[in-house]
Amino acid sequence: MRFAEFTPYDIVLLLQGLGVTVGLFLITSLIGLVIGVLWGIVRFYRVPVLMQVITFVAEVLKNSPVLVQLFLVFFGVPAFFKLNMTPVSAAVITLSLNTAAFVYVIAVSSIESIGRDQVEAARVFGLSRWQVLRHVIAPQAAAFSIGPLTALLVNQLQVTSLISVIGVLDLAKIGATLNLRTLKPFIVWTAVGILYYLAAKAVASLGAWAEKRLRAHSAFRGL
Amino acid sequence: MLKVENVKKAFGPVTVLDGVNLTVNPGEVVSILGSSGSGKSTLIRCINGLEKLNAGKITVDDFDVSKPKELAEARKRSGTVFQLFNLYPHMTALQNITLAPIEVLKRPKAEAEAEGRSLLAQVGLGDRADAYPAQLSGGQRQRVGICRALAMKPRYLLLDEVTSALDPEMTSEVLDILAKLAKDGTTMVFVTHEIEFARQISNRIVFLEKGVLLVDLPTEKFFADDGGLAQPRVAQFLSKMRKD
Numbered sequence: 001m002r003f004a005e006f007t008p009y010d011i012v013l014l015l016q017g018l019g020v021t022v023g024l025f026l027i028t029s030l031i032g033l034v035i036g037v038l039w040g041i042v043r044f045y046r047v048p049v050l051m052q053v054i055t056f057v058a059e060v061l062k063n064s065p066v067l068v069q070l071f072l073v074f075f076g077v078p079a080f081f082k083l084n085m086t087p088v089s090a091a092v093i094t095l096s097l098n099t100a101a102f103v104y105v106i107a108v109s110s111i112e113s114i115g116r117d118q119v120e121a122a123r124v125f126g127l128s129r130w131q132v133l134r135h136v137i138a139p140q141a142a143a144f145s146i147g148p149l150t151a152l153l154v155n156q157l158q159v160t161s162l163i164s165v166i167g168v169l170d171l172a173k174i175g176a177t178l179n180l181r182t183l184k185p186f187i188v189w190t191a192v193g194i195l196y197y198l199a200a201k202a203v204a205s206l207g208a209w210a211e212k213r214l215r216a217h218s219a220f221r222g223l
Numbered sequence: 224m225l226k227v228e229n230v231k232k233a234f235g236p237v238t239v240l241d242g243v244n245l246t247v248n249p250g251e252v253v254s255i256l257g258s259s260g261s262g263k264s265t266l267i268r269c270i271n272g273l274e275k276l277n278a279g280k281i282t283v284d285d286f287d288v289s290k291p292k293e294l295a296e297a298r299k300r301s302g303t304v305f306q307l308f309n310l311y312p313h314m315t316a317l318q319n320i321t322l323a324p325i326e327v328l329k330r331p332k333a334e335a336e337a338e339g340r341s342l343l344a345q346v347g348l349g350d351r352a353d354a355y356p357a358q359l360s361g362g363q364r365q366r367v368g369i370c371r372a373l374a375m376k377p378r379y380l381l382l383d384e385v386t387s388a389l390d391p392e393m394t395s396e397v398l399d400i401l402a403k404l405a406k407d408g409t410t411m412v413f414v415t416h417e418i419e420f421a422r423q424i425s426n427r428i429v430f431l432e433k434g435v436l437l438v439d440l441p442t443e444k445f446f447a448d449d450g451g452l453a454q455p456r457v458a459q460f461l462s463k464m465r466k467d
Contacts (some may be wrong), residue, residue, distance in 0.1 A: 121309035124271045125323035125375055126298040135322060139313045217313045217355040 003183045010178055017174030018195050024088075024170065025157050025199075028095035032156075035096065036103025043108055044133060054104070061101035067162050070094045074166045091163040099156050106148045110141035143214035150207025154200045161196070171195055224248055225270065225301070225379050225412070230279035232265055232434075239265045241434040242279070247412055249378065252405045254413045254421035254442075257431035258460060263414040264306070266431070267383045270412070271303050283379065299327065302372030306384040308364045310356040316343060316367045317352040320374045328375065335374070342370040346400050362393030369400060380404070380411045387416065418464050422446060430457050 039054045061069070074090035077083075114137050122132045164173035175192035179185050225247040232240040239262045247253050255263050268274045270281055272288045281288045283297035310319050320339040324330045330338075343352050346366040356364055365385055372380060382401070386394040398420050405411060405424040415421050421428060421442075428445040430438040438457055444450035451457045 117305070117307065117309045118311065120273050121303075121305060121311070122322075124273065124298055124301075124303045125371075126295055126327040127323060131326050135326065136311055140311075143313065217357065 004181055006178075006182055006184075006187075013174050013178065014171070014191060014195065017169060017171035017192075018199065020169055021157075021160050021171040021196075022199055024091055024095065024163070024168070025160050028092055028099055028160075029153055029156060031092070031096035032099025033103055035100035037107050039100065039104040040107030040111060041133070043104075044111055044137075045129070058101040058104045061098055062105070066094065066098055066159055067165070069098060070162060070166060087163070087167045090166060091160075091168050095156065095160060095163070098159070099152070102152050102156075103149070106145045106152065107141070109148075110145035111137055113144050114140050139214075143211070146207060146211040146214055150204060150211070153207070154203050157200050157203055158196065224282075224284065225410075226280075226282045227266070227270065228280045228282075230266075230269060230281060231277045232262075232269060232274060233277055239434050240269065243431075243434070243436050245429060245436065245439065247379065247410060249410050250408050251426045252409075252411045252413060252424050253427045253429060254415055254425040255429050255431055256415070256418065256421065256460070261431040262434040263431055264383050267303070267381050267412065267414055271301055271381055272298060299375065300377060301379040301381055302375050302377030303381045304365070304368050304372050304383065304385045306387050308356070308361075308368045308388075310364055310367060310371070312356050315353045315355055316348065316359065316370075319356070319367055320371045323371070324374050339370065339374055342373055343367070346370055347396075360393065361389045362396040365389060365393070365397050366400060369397070369404075373404075378410060380409055382411060382413045382415070384414050384416065416464065418461065430454070430460070432456055 039058065042050050042054055070090065073094045074085055074087065078085040118136055118140070119132055122136045127135070160170060161172035164170050164176060167173070171192055175188055179188045182188065225245075227243055227245040230240050230243045231238070243262070243266060245253070245266075255266065257263050265274060269276055270283070270288065272294045276289055283300050286293040286297040286300070288294050288297045310316075311322070314322065317336060317339050320342060321332070321335040324335040324338070325332055340349065340352055343349055346369065348363060348366055348370075351359065351363065356367070359367065365388075368385070385401075386397050389397060394417070398417065401411070401413070402420075402424055411424075413421065413425065425442045428438070428440060428442050428451070429436055430445075430451065438445065438451050438454055440450050445457075446452065446461075452461070
């Protein structure tokens with residue numbers, strides 16, 4: 001038999017794929033957020049050399065296709081440095097760094113959006129640079145950045161589907177497998193699409209909730 | 224003692240302060256008058272270390288503001304109130320006031336809050352401790368701004384046109400508080416356009432013109448015909464300001 005009908009077990013397969021997608025998304029988002037914010041802090045302190053290196057790396061990551069980065073990490077790096085690379089580690093490394101580059105941009109612009117008057121008001125009372133960052137800039141920058149950050153994460157969730165091409169069994173890969181087995185692309189890709197949609201919607205709602213909380217102090221900011 | 228010695232400050236080609244000398248003794252209220260662009264705000268910004276001096280020296284109780292290590296001490300001794308309030312929008316009135324005492328002076332939180340509440344009560348905002356700046360009127364915001372400065376128990380209060388952004392009613396709210404502080408013996412450096420008020424509360428008035436300190440006289444003398452008014456520029460300034 002060259003192909004087969006759907007079975008109830010396919011739902012489990014799809015959910016497994018969704019689990020892999022969401023899991024990788026959460027891990028890479030978390031790593032990307034941490035790295036991107038750290039890069040932003042380096043920039044805030046204007047650490048010489050390191051700051052230029054970070055800006056360059058972020059530029060490269062932002063301006064090249066994720067698929068190319070993925071191939072480079074999965075095929076190129078292991079071949080050049082003679083080491084082993086599993087599809088999942090390649091996916092985690094690539095997506096984390098890619099997210100970090102965009103988080104960095106958002107972090108920098110949010111920090112810069114906080115007026116000098118705020119920094120000065122804190123500095124004249126003797127707060128250190130770190131205390132100013134922590135108590136005055138960070139909370140306001142967080143409220144400012146949550147919108148663009150949510151948009152970024154929703155996009156990064158879709159981008160995870162690229163890792164299926166290096167053999168990670170994520171939702172897209174499961175979809176491709178089911179499609180080959182059943183030869184019912186319309187049904188398979190509709191189901192896969194709905195699952196991605198629901199996951200993205202969840203991320204967006206979470207972002208909206210966080211935004212509302214972070215901006216509770218200033219109704220006028222939403223103008 | 225707060226001492227400004229031969230201070231020069233330029234922004235690019237524009238000289239803003241050109242050899243300013245000023246001494247403020249504890250307990251004094253010194254008002255700084257002068258037209259817009261005369262360097263009044265820049266002088267305040269030099270005293271609290273927000274601007275670097277091109278030449279000269281400023282000391283607050285002998286702590287040199289141009290030395291990073293001493294600036295921290297100098298800043299603990301001077302409290303600034305800003306023209307545009309500069310409150311932290313994400314913090315309540317009380318949090319605005321207690322941030323620096325807790326973080327810089329390492330005061331226990333409960334103690335700092337109790338003091339913050341009592342300061343707010345003194346300026347008639349006892350019931351607004353938990354309001355955010357966006358929920359307060361301009362006059363209320365500036366009163367919080369004054370409390371924020373007072374919470375650090377500064378020896379010198381630097382006031383940079385603190386009523387310029389307020390309407391007359393709100394201005395009087397704020398001036399009443401300053402009058403009270405002056406009466407209690409708070410040392411103040413008061414940059415203002417409120418000439419009548421400056422006359423009431425000041426021990427001394429200095430007049431700044433194009434970055435040069437033209438006149439530095441006791442208040443009565445400043446307004447006397449043979450004192451400040453003998454200076455044509457001061458007479459001109461006062462007559463213009465009094466028309467409105």
